[in-house]
Amino acid sequence: MEIDYRNKHVLAPMVRVGTLPFRLLAAEYGADITYGEEIIDHKILKCERRVNDVLGTIDILEKGTDCVVFRTCAEERSRVVFQMGTSDAVRALRAAQTVCMDVAAVDINMGCPKSFSISGGMGAALLTKPDLIHDILTTLKRNLDTPVTCKIRLLKSPQDTVELARRIEKTGVSALAVHGRKVADRPRDPAKWSEIADVVAAVSIPVIANGDIFEYEDFERIKVATGASSVMVARGALWNSSIFSPKGKLPWEDVKREYVRKSILWDNDVKSTKHTLKEMIMHYSCLELPEGKAVIKSETLADLAQYYGEDKYYEHINKSRAPSGGSG
Incomplete structure (x- = not known):
């Protein structure tokens, strides 16, 4: 096609x-x-x-x-x-x-x-x-x-x-x-x-x-x-x-959170997710501030979910996968 x-x-x-x-x-x-x-x-x-x-x-x-x-x-x-x-x-x-x-x-x-x-x-x-x-x-x-x-x-x-x-x-x-x-x-x-x-x-x-x-x-x-x-x-x-979006840009915070949710949903490699978040942060802010430090310290998608207030979403997604043997 x-x-x-x-x-x-x-x-x-x-x-x-x-x-x-x-x-x-x-x-x-x-x-x-x-x-x-x-x-x-x-x-x-x-x-x-x-x-x-x-x-x-x-x-x-x-x-x-x-x-x-x-x-x-x-x-x-x-x-x-x-x-x-x-x-x-x-x-x-x-x-x-x-x-x-x-x-x-x-x-x-x-x-x-x-x-x-x-x-x-x-x-x-x-x-x-x-x-x-x-x-x-x-x-x-x-x-x-x-x-x-x-x-x-x-x-x-x-x-x-x-x-x-x-x-x-x-x-x-x-x-x-x-x-x-x-x-x-x-x-x-x-x-x-x-x-x-x-x-x-x-x-x-x-x-x-x-x-x-x-x-x-x-x-x-x-x-x-x-x-x-x-x-x-x-x-x-x-x-x-x-x-x-033809309607204009959404707030930067919302976009980052949605990116974290999609990374959880598709079980993205945590290093890749962190790299992208750091690039987003460095444009508007800096990695020395609390958000940058939290992203750098995060070792898993669960850590990122917690920082961005998406821990319930993370739990929900992982529960829904559990019968099939978890995410691989």
């Missing part, structure tokens, strides 16, 4: 943040498409797919362990995009085949500037290898029924970016996300919306514009400025995922 990439508000892929509870939170507030965090192909190849009857999820687990690498559920099947880091077409295909039946699309990360990506020839390292990009995308397109997309950053010149975008379009991908920053740019550097507009003008596939979306009104502003089909938001959604 093909996703329609036009007029969509999209949750960007964010490492250690874009897990199931956070994706469902964003969707509840109005996100149309939600990207998971980037997962490296090597990691997926060491995994197996398992149906989790207790949670009602599909879990991609490291073989022989209960370590969840990717978790999804029927509720998000039509909008979740699995984002992969790769530098090899055959490996990318084998990894994609593990997850493709449970997701709406597979996306190749070509923009991550972090050293763990670039050192493996993945992420932004691909931007200078158009032949390899072509190889990876055409291999996936030929062999998967699932839609394939990719996400890039701006290259040294607008002409270079346009040339790469045209080359990507020829592979038959369903959409192209463009982050309006170059690899060397910092998050505080303004996103270059005009260079995204150059890409939009040069290709006919849907372009998803990404960069500097902090309020609901920014979705329309970047669309007008770039002509892009859809808009993707990262930090704005991390800080308050109700940015997707």
Whole structure:
């Protein structure tokens, strides 16, 4: 089933943040498409797919362990995009085949500037290898029924970016996300919306514009400025995922509490939940204050539930799972 990439508000892929509870939170507030965090192909190849009857999820687990690498559920099947880091077409295909039946699309990360990506020839390292990009995308397109997309950053010149975008379009991908920053740019550097507009003008596939979306009104502003089909938001959604709500943002406290509830409901890894909460807290406050300290000290989801006043909810959820042998 093909996703329609036009007029969509999209949750960007964010490492250690874009897990199931956070994706469902964003969707509840109005996100149309939600990207998971980037997962490296090597990691997926060491995994197996398992149906989790207790949670009602599909879990991609490291073989022989209960370590969840990717978790999804029927509720998000039509909008979740699995984002992969790769530098090899055959490996990318084998990894994609593990997850493709449970997701709406597979996306190749070509923009991550972090050293763990670039050192493996993945992420932004691909931007200078158009032949390899072509190889990876055409291999996936030929062999998967699932839609394939990719996400890039701006290259040294607008002409270079346009040339790469045209080359990507020829592979038959369903959409192209463009982050309006170059690899060397910092998050505080303004996103270059005009260079995204150059890409939009040069290709006919849907372009998803990404960069500097902090309020609901920014979705329309970047669309007008770039002509892009859809808009993707990262930090704005991390800080308050109700940015997707046309009614306006909800109080930050409510959003954090709802995130904790969803983490409990989907038995999210406590380290991942703590990481996301810390990122939320650091934007509006600081980790030295009581809330930050309480999150850092928490060792279990039960600890977090207690701090955020959700202990009754935690007990209720765990009781409802008890007959099936508890959460695994």
